[in-house]
Amino acid sequence: MRRRAVLKFGAAGVGAFGLTLAVGWWRADGPGALAPVGERPLPLSEMGFRLTDHEGQLVEPSDLIGQPSLVFFGFTYCPDVCPTTLSDISGWLDALAEDADRLNVVFITVDPERDTVDAMAEYVGYFHPAIRGWTGPEDQVAQAVEDFRATYEKVPAEVGGYTMNHTASVFLFDASGDFASTIDYHEPREYAVPKIRRAIEETSEGAT
Amino acid sequence: MDRMTLAALAALVAFSAPGKVFAGSEDVVVEQPWARASIGVSRPGAAYMTVLNKGEEAVTLTGLSTPLAKMLEIHRSSTTAEGLSTMAPAGEITISPGESVALEPGGLHAMLMRLQTAMIEGETFPLTLAFSDGGEVTVDVPILGIAARGPEG
Numbered sequence: 001m002r003r004r005a006v007l008k009f010g011a012a013g014v015g016a017f018g019l020t021l022a023v024g025w026w027r028a029d030g031p032g033a034l035a036p037v038g039e040r041p042l043p044l045s046e047m048g049f050r051l052t053d054h055e056g057q058l059v060e061p062s063d064l065i066g067q068p069s070l071v072f073f074g075f076t077y078c079p080d081v082c083p084t085t086l087s088d089i090s091g092w093l094d095a096l097a098e099d100a101d102r103l104n105v106v107f108i109t110v111d112p113e114r115d116t117v118d119a120m121a122e123y124v125g126y127f128h129p130a131i132r133g134w135t136g137p138e139d140q141v142a143q144a145v146e147d148f149r150a151t152y153e154k155v156p157a158e159v160g161g162y163t164m165n166h167t168a169s170v171f172l173f174d175a176s177g178d179f180a181s182t183i184d185y186h187e188p189r190e191y192a193v194p195k196i197r198r199a200i201e202e203t204s205e206g207a208t
Numbered sequence: 209m210d211r212m213t214l215a216a217l218a219a220l221v222a223f224s225a226p227g228k229v230f231a232g233s234e235d236v237v238v239e240q241p242w243a244r245a246s247i248g249v250s251r252p253g254a255a256y257m258t259v260l261n262k263g264e265e266a267v268t269l270t271g272l273s274t275p276l277a278k279m280l281e282i283h284r285s286s287t288t289a290e291g292l293s294t295m296a297p298a299g300e301i302t303i304s305p306g307e308s309v310a311l312e313p314g315g316l317h318a319m320l321m322r323l324q325t326a327m328i329e330g331e332t333f334p335l336t337l338a339f340s341d342g343g344e345v346t347v348d349v350p351i352l353g354i355a356a357r358g359p360e361g
Binding site for chain 1: 244247250251252253254279283285287290291292293294295297313314317319320353354355356357
């Protein structure tokens with residue numbers, strides 16, 4: 001117990017130092033050069049929303065702490081980008097083989113009106129079994145999008161009522177729940193998989 | 209039906225245009241068409257392919273049709289500088305001589321709206337591409353799984 005606390009503290013120190021460096025890089029040269037640092041997702045521990053997973057269980061972001069996590073937004077009435085994202089991620093998970101068990105993978109819908117728990121269950125069932133589908137009340141989904149510093153908007157469509165524009169990036173968090181990086185959907189497997197593997201390996205190093 | 213038979217069928221359909229002289233569309237070849245299976249009929253479906261203009265005239269793709277869906281449009285998915293994924297009708301698409309246009313995941317795609325029947329994995333459906341010179345090209349599109357990433361599955 002005590003050893004754990006020391007480790008945690010140590011990890012936090014290293015994390016803080018790393019973050020200082022990372023923020024510097026992020027501000028100066030990184031993709032964050034255009035967006036303020038405040039645009040990065042909150043740590044999972046500071047997020048404040050509750051949703052229901054595709055098996056009907058109440059879930060919250062802090063449930064994900066303990067393993068690295070991949071989180072992304074989408075909706076099941078999206079014919080192109082969302083199945084592509086889910087199948088790309090399924091491909092990454094296939095490449096990770098049994099290491100995929102050491103990862104949380106969460107698909108949060110931005111269209112809770114149509115994406116009920118049952119709709120999410122049916123949809124995620126076609127992809128890698130590690131992928132969880134989260135939905136819930138409109139205000140909780142809005143809170144989730146805000147906590148991730150993501151965006152979404154409902155756009156009227158000629159047919160089918162409406163479509164949704166939404167942030168397409170996949171957010172990668174480390175095991176302590178801090179934001180690590182984003183992976184673009186469509187990012188080639190040879191870049192995406194090492195990013196995820198690094199997060200998993202950092203977790204196992206931290207545990208020994 | 210195996211892939212070869214499918215390809216042969218698709219080719220047969222593609223070249224069975226009526227005996228009229230068109231300005232360009234008779235030189236259009238559609239390669240590697242495929243679609244993802246749908247869950248029921250309430251969600252829109254998507255189909256992908258490469259449209260090749262082997263002729264010497266530019267051709268403009270003006271419309272698509274299939275008995276499977278009441279409405280079909282080419283849409284373009286794109287991502288803004290802020291990382292927002294959007295989708296909008298692509299309008300007419302002109303293909304220069306010798307050029308091709310790829311309809312592929314995350315970019316241009318044929319969006320099948322108001323599906324009349326579910327798109328079932330393993331089945332095929334006819335898709336007709338109409339061009340501004342009045343010509344049409346019809347291909348048989350194999351339906352792959354929902355998680356398919358390309359024409360190979």
